[in-house]
Amino acid sequence: MDTNITPSNFIEQAIVEDIKTKGLKKIVTRFPPEPNGYTHIGHAKAICIDFLTAEKFHGYTNLRMDDTNPSKESEVYVKALMNDIKWLGFKWKHLYYASDYYEFIYQCAIDLIKQGKAFVCDLAADQVSNMRGTLTEPGQESPYRNRSIEENLKLFEEMRAGKFADGEKTLRAKIDMSHPNINMRDPVIYRIMHVRHFRQGDKWCIYPMYDFAHPLSDAYEGVTHSLCSLEFEDHRILYNWVIDNCRILPGVKPRQIEFARLNIDGTVISKRYFHELVDGGYVDGWDDPRLPTLASFRRKGYTPTSIREFCTRIGVAKSNSVVQPHILEACIREELNKNAVRAVAVIDPIKVNITNYPANKTEKIKVSNNPTINNSKKHDMIFSNELYIEREDFMAEPSPKFFRLTPNGYVRLMGAYIIKCDEVIYDENGNIDHLNCSIVYDAKEQGIKPKGTIHWLSRPHAIKVTTRKFFNLLKEGEVFESGMLDKIINPNSMVEHTSFVEPFVLKQKGNMQFVRMGYYIEDSKLSKKTDRYYIETVSLKDSK
């Protein structure tokens, strides 16, 4: 095993130490999602950590569905999870299900009972809770704690056989009711649930708890490093207890290492709340552009590499940090800048008439598909006397630093002519109806060099679309709390415009970057829904 690998974070550092001290031959990690919701950006971080860490040490990663609670899980989510992991570009070595180990886990429980380290408890849930003690006071031992091994064995078998109702009995590890760590106060490791499992059917009516199934699954698979998020730090002591006390476990003991989960400013990352938002109809579905699910990012045109790059940039550490969304945006913008085909979109249009251009005339104007690429392909835009320009590109009363179109001012139409705004025509409400402009054919001779360049579209040729800009779910610094659902997605969280794009975009298949003067709509993809086209934008880069 190569020990000359330079660790780049504390996890890799720990692994390097383990390789030296334990003589590990192969590094194995696992990504263990519970299939009870769609993949989100927080998963993506964990996926990257799990897969990239193993990859760095020339090891491998398993995908394991942590399906130990049949009441919340379904096949739909395992498909989505697998699809999203593949989409991110990762390949798991083995696909496992914790439910495949139910028999093994059951045998481990029996082994624990035989050692006198587990007992069947008849206490009801609220009684267990009451007797657990508090954070500062020790708990009380269950009156069933000292049943004989034989009785425990018999009872546990009967639990499996379905002799008891839900909640009537549990199997508990016999550890220490006065342990300062509450997880060690005789934790429940098996509960009775007469619920059909999406893979096991009705084969089982007892299901192992996470704290029992997880370490056993890791060890069973030969996982060497079990990477999880910080909230499981308290569970590590139990994790190790399970592994240390199961005598029928093969192989090396896995080591659990915790890292901080991802927080993004203004974003709720929680499967539970996604369920509420989706089920409550607050959002369109799991791929609603406002949700930070991978399905949503995919729909908005984010690429897998940009998500991966984001995960790399934010790093891995143990401090509870909140990253700013613009880091992700920078990742996708950077990539799109280099690769994406660019097209013009006029998001919020105003009409411009060119008074000195023949009404029936059109001409083709060659536009580069991506000016950052040398010799990039070009496509045609059609110029006519009837145009749209962006409302923001005209100011009736310009500020000093504004150098786009102003009354009697000059501006360059991208790829085409320099025009002068001769007249502003208002409607009866005092809003701008259209602009009358003229082409300055002899700008060179006159020495006119406009500072600004704006984009434009020929009105007769433009394709009508709807653009929707979404804002973050939460305001800056706001923390999501239950009961805030209706406040989260308010009418102001979306602005919709009737917009126009050039016909060229209809022929494009991949991601596009839509051009506006001074802005990039970074994450856009033309998608056809029913009879309308939508460009869903998440954020705009305001360059001034």
Added chain:
RNA sequence: UGGGGUAUCGCCAAGCGGUAAGGCACAAGACUUUGACUCUUGCAUGCGGUAGUUCGAAUCUACCUACCCCAGCCA
């Protein structure tokens, strides 16, 4: 009043006793038929605080302070 953690630039984050990497953001300038991109430059005498050890401390020690997680038969 218990246990487990974390504190380094606006936001992430390296650093592991030898005198504060990098990215994002921001600012200034150059270039420009996208105010984009690209380029160049700037951006912590300071590492939660206070003492101490040391020739030398973000790194070691002590004591504080702030914040996060834990009392599901969820994961």
